[in-house]
Amino acid sequence: MAIDTQTVKRIAFLARLKIDDDKIEAAKDEFNKIIDWVEQLNEVDTENVRPLTAVNETKLFCRKDEVKEGNQSDKILYNAPAAEYDYFVVPKVVE
Amino acid sequence: MILQGKTGNWEIICGLEIHCQIISKSKIFSSASTEFGVDANQNVSFVDAGMPGQLPVLNEECVRQAVKTGLGLRAEINKYSEFSRKNYFYADLPQGYQITQFVHPIVGEGVVTVDLDDGTTKDIRIERMHIEQDAGKSIHDMSPSKSFIDLNRAGVGLMEIVTKPDFSAPEEAGAFLKKLRSILRYLGTCDGNMNEGSMRCDVNVSVRPEGSHELRTRCEMKNVNSVKFVMQAIESEAKRHIEVYESGGTVEQETRQFDPVSGQTKVMRKKEFAHDYRYFPEPDLPPLVLNDEYIEKIRCDLPELPDAKKERFIKTMGLTKYDAAIICENREVAEFFEKAAAGHDGKKVANWLMGDFFAMLNRKNLSVENSPVSAENLGLLVELIESNVISGKVGKEVFEIMSETGENPQKIVEEKGLKQVSDLGAIEAIIDKVIAANPDNLNAYRNGKTALKGWFVGQVLKESRGKANPQLVNKILDEKLA
Numbered sequence: 108m109a110i111d112t113q114t115v116k117r118i119a120f121l122a123r124l125k126i127d128d129d130k131i132e133a134a135k136d137e138f139n140k141i142i143d144w145v146e147q148l149n150e151v152d153t154e155n156v157r158p159l160t161a162v163n164e165t166k167l168f169c170r171k172d173e174v175k176e177g178n179q180s181d182k183i184l185y186n187a188p189a190a191e192y193d194y195f196v197v198p199k200v201v202e
Numbered sequence: 203m204i205l206q207g208k209t210g211n212w213e214i215i216c217g218l219e220i221h222c223q224i225i226s227k228s229k230i231f232s233s234a235s236t237e238f239g240v241d242a243n244q245n246v247s248f249v250d251a252g253m254p255g256q257l258p259v260l261n262e263e264c265v266r267q268a269v270k271t272g273l274g275l276r277a278e279i280n281k282y283s284e285f286s287r288k289n290y291f292y293a294d295l296p297q298g299y300q301i302t303q304f305v306h307p308i309v310g311e312g313v314v315t316v317d318l319d320d321g322t323t324k325d326i327r328i329e330r331m332h333i334e335q336d337a338g339k340s341i342h343d344m345s346p347s348k349s350f351i352d353l354n355r356a357g358v359g360l361m362e363i364v365t366k367p368d369f370s371a372p373e374e375a376g377a378f379l380k381k382l383r384s385i386l387r388y389l390g391t392c393d394g395n396m397n398e399g400s401m402r403c404d405v406n407v408s409v410r411p412e413g414s415h416e417l418r419t420r421c422e423m424k425n426v427n428s429v430k431f432v433m434q435a436i437e438s439e440a441k442r443h444i445e446v447y448e449s450g451g452t453v454e455q456e457t458r459q460f461d462p463v464s465g466q467t468k469v470m471r472k473k474e475f476a477h478d479y480r481y482f483p484e485p486d487l488p489p490l491v492l493n494d495e496y497i498e499k500i501r502c503d504l505p506e507l508p509d510a511k512k513e514r515f516i517k518t519m520g521l522t523k524y525d526a527a528i529i530c531e532n533r534e535v536a537e538f539f540e541k542a543a544a545g546h547d548g549k550k551v552a553n554w555l556m557g558d559f560f561a562m563l564n565r566k567n568l569s570v571e572n573s574p575v576s577a578e579n580l581g582l583l584v585e586l587i588e589s590n591v592i593s594g595k596v597g598k599e600v601f602e603i604m605s606e607t608g609e610n611p612q613k614i615v616e617e618k619g620l621k622q623v624s625d626l627g628a629i630e631a632i633i634d635k636v637i638a639a640n641p642d643n644l645n646a647y648r649n650g651k652t653a654l655k656g657w658f659v660g661q662v663l664k665e666s667r668g669k670a671n672p673q674l675v676n677k678i679l680d681e682k683l684a
Contacts, residue, residue: 121478123291160284160483167488172226172263175233176247183246183353193242194341194350197293201342201349 110138203371204412207444211412214440215420216375216405217329217367218432220382221360222392223336223400224267230335230359231258231301238398242352250357252296257486264359265490267391268308268333269500271361274389274507275328277312281492283332285484290477294338294351302334302362304481308490314385315509316377317527326378327366336360361392367406367417372433379403379429380531384508388533396428403432405460407439409447418443419453423460423467435460439467511536519548528556538570541577542584551584558598562605574608575601583611596620596668624671626678629662632670633682636661647683658683 115135119126126134180193189196205212229236232249249256272279286304309331315323338356340349363382369375383394383401394401408420421439426432438460443453457471471477506514512526515536521529529552530536543551559580563573583604587597592615600611600620607614615621623629636658637644647654662675 117478121289121480161485161488165488167260167490169262169265170228170233170259172228172261173233174228174235177234177245180241180243180246183243183248183251189348191350193244194352195243195293196348196350199342199345199347199349200293200340 110135110142114138203373205409205440205444207448209448212409212440212444213412213414214370214372214407214409214436215367215417216369216407216436216440218363218365218369218375218378218406219404220363220365220379221336221402221404222271222363222386222394224264224333224359224361225391225393226261226263226267226359228261228263229357230261230264230333232357234357236358238400240354242350243354245354246356250296250353252298258301260487260490261359264333265308265492266500267359267389268331268361269492269497270389270504271363271386271391272309272312272331273497273501273504274385274391275309275312275314275331275363277328277331278310279492279497280306280308280310281494281497282306283308283490285487285490286481287484288334288479288481290479292337292340293349294340294353294356296338296353296356300335300337301484301487303332306489307332314378314381316374316381318377319373321523324368324374324377326368326374329364329366331361331363334360334362367408369436372436375405375436376429376433379432381508384531384533388505388507390505399427402427405432405435405439407436407443408453409440409443419455421453421456421458421467423458424470426460428462431460431462434462434465435467438465442467505533508533508536515539515548519543519552521548521552525549525552525556532570534570538573538577542581544581546581546585547588550588551581554580554584554601558601562601566605574606575604576608579604579608579610586611586615590622590624590671591615592620592622593668593672595663596622599668620669622671623666623669624674626674629666629670629674629678630682632662632665633658633675633678636665637682644683655679655683 112131112135115126115131115138119134184190184193184195187195203214205214224230226236228234229247229250232247234247234250235245237245247256249258269279283303284306285301287299288302288304289299291298307330311330312328314326314328316326317323336355336358338351338353340351342349344350365378369378386392386394386401392400396402403426405423405426406420407423408418410416410418421443423435423439426435439458446453454472456469458467459470460467508530512530515521515526515529516523529539539552539555542555559573559575562575563570566574568574583597583600586592586600587594592600600614603609603614604611640661643654643657647658658679659672659675662679663670663672
């Protein structure tokens with residue numbers, strides 16, 4: 108599998124990363140190196156191995172349904188670039 | 203439903219995705235409150251705000267509610283399910299991803315039977331149901347240049363129910379949503395309130411020529427927020443597709459928005475801008491594994507659901523299918539009815555309930571839970587009428603008093619002296635008095651103007667202040683007038 112410059116641009120857009128046009132080629136090569144390296148895994152025979160989604164196969168720990176946090180808008184908003192009336196404020200986003 | 207186009211007939215194919223807020227005290231992955239309507243950003247934990255290093259911990263109640271809902275949808279419960287990350291950027295999604303379930307949802311295929319207006323039923327198949335976290339709320343109308351973000355809703359548990367494309371008419375989708383809401387409310391897993399957003403619906407629509415089996419491009423309408431709008435959206439979108447095809451065009455796969463004012467849909471997002479969510483397994487949560495014992499325990503605790511209750515009311519309480527459907531739509535109404543009808547004539551109690559009782563609640567803008575007339579007292583009132591202690595007409599009077607004072611009907615009847623007079627002598631005396639006072643009408647009656655009988659009945663009942671037993675009045679009048 109090889110990554111082309113179009114894919115690099117697409118991924119950069121999805122990740123909201125700005126890559127200057129003159130850096131796209133270099134980023135493409137980086138990507139392909141990473142992919143090649145990971146693709147070594149294809150050499151392993153996984154015929155009878157069941158798919159694994161978590162390396163740490165611990166039992167899922169659940170929480171009781173209790174309210175223990177809240178009423179801390181000052182802390183929640185502390186690092187917000189802009190806040191008004193206890194709301195986060197962002198440039199207008201309407202889809 | 204078949205829609206007629208210029209070139210022929212068309213069928214509608216429609217499927218729904220419904221987001222239902224889970225009833226729980228705290229959020230699905232944090233211990234902040236789910237309470238609705240509090241000040242902005244008060245019910246927010248550091249997990250909900252997407253602060254670095256904060257880890258989600260699953261709320262066991264949300265899992266229980268999801269399993270309960272799955273069982274209520276007669277669905278398969280998956281003992282193994284997994285959480286995934288769905289990645290997208292939006293101001294009200296502080297983590298930059300939503301924790302949801304993708305490949306392995308907690309609930310598999312199920313079925314909901316809907317009741318259609320023509321008295322038939324149709325099975326709507328459920329494709330799957332998964333659990334996930336809700337996003338925050340963006341408010342766009344407080345400023346022309348800014349959006350305001352409230353994270354109180356961020357992290358509230360949701361169940362997303364996906365149907366198969368089984369709807370072929372808007373009415374079927376409407377009936378399904380009502381049935382689903384009824385089931386969720388019986389289960390107590392979601393309050394089903396579409397206008398408050400605790401139940402939100404995405405609608406997928408495509409059309410095809412009648413009789414064909416092809417599947418054409420579908421369009422999705424996001425967040426349609428009432429049953430009526432869902433039905434309108436399906437119809438207007440289907441008509442739009444037909445027009446496009448008949449004028450030689452092709453339907454683009456796109457996300458659209460239904461505008462309730464115009465009744466039309468408009469494009470929201472084209473396919474080339476479609477989201478690419480790049481799902482991957484959620485590294486912060488191991489798979490969710492349930493066992494049979496856990497599932498069976500929940501199954502044993504399930505309440506009687508609307509379909510079963512309806513059947514029982516028809517079989518054992520003498521209700522018609524129509525009465526039973528209305529009474530069972532709402533769990534509180536069904537329970538009120540059952541209490542009121544205990545030991546009395548079920549059909550008669552149902553008539554009172556759906557007539558004067560519902561009218562009274564509407565007038566006073568009350569729900570059945572805070573009715574001034576208790577279930578027991580409604581049953582007693584029906585019994586008083588059925589056993590001829592009072593007439594139906596006096597019954598209505600007594601009911602009015604009950605709805606003001608909440609008093610026991612027996613007490614009202616006794617205190618106000620409203621008992622029906624079934625004593626032959628007493629009724630005869632009144633009739634004699636009325637006849638003696640109206641010799642002209644008596645003559646007219648005897649000369650063939652028999653319609654005056656009704657007038658005499660009215661006079662006698664009036665004279666008795668409505669208490670004379672009407673059957674007896676009729677019988678004795680016939681004898682006296684002859």
